[in-house]
Amino acid sequence: MKLDDVSRGSVYIDTNILYMYLRVDPSHLSTIKVFLSRIVRGEIDAFVSIPVLDELFYRLLLARLKETTDRNPFEVLRENQAGAIAAHSDMIDGSLRKLTLCLTSILWGLKPPILIEC
Numbered sequence: 001m002k003l004d005d006v007s008r009g010s011v012y013i014d015t016n017i018l019y020m021y022l023r024v025d026p027s028h029l030s031t032i033k034v035f036l037s038r039i040v041r042g043e044i045d046a047f048v049s050i051p052v053l054d055e056l057f058y059r060l061l062l063a064r065l066k067e068t069t070d071r072n073p074f075e076v077l078r079e080n081q082a083g084a085i086a087a088h089s090d091m092i093d094g095s096l097r098k099l100t101l102c103l104t105s106i107l108w109g110l111k112p113p114i115l116i117e118c
Contacts, residue, residue: 009044013046013052015059017035018052019060023063064091064092
């Protein structure tokens with residue numbers, strides 16, 4: 001099912017929706033923004049599980065490691081897991097704050113101060 005096909009009701013949010021929003025996938029971003037806006041306005045009841053958030057954190061970390069080291073992120077983690085996580089936790093925290101800011105801003109009808117648009 002496509003996000004545009006969700007009319008009303010309850011949905012389970014998969015990691016990919018949040019990941020593509022935070023990683024700014026241009027091919028899906030406008031659809032995801034509309035979908036998230038509909039959730040915040042109460043048109044759609046959405047649910048996210050702790051494993052989804054865990055996977056989101058992990059995928060953001062892997063993407064960041066790949067970008068900053070130009071290496072296989074699994075190799076980087078095998079060499080120094082704690083150091084790799086510590087080195088990139090601020091960026092991941094910032095991404096998660098961006099998501100929270102966007103959803104809060106939509107709820108209150110405000111434009112986020114650090115984003116042109118959610």
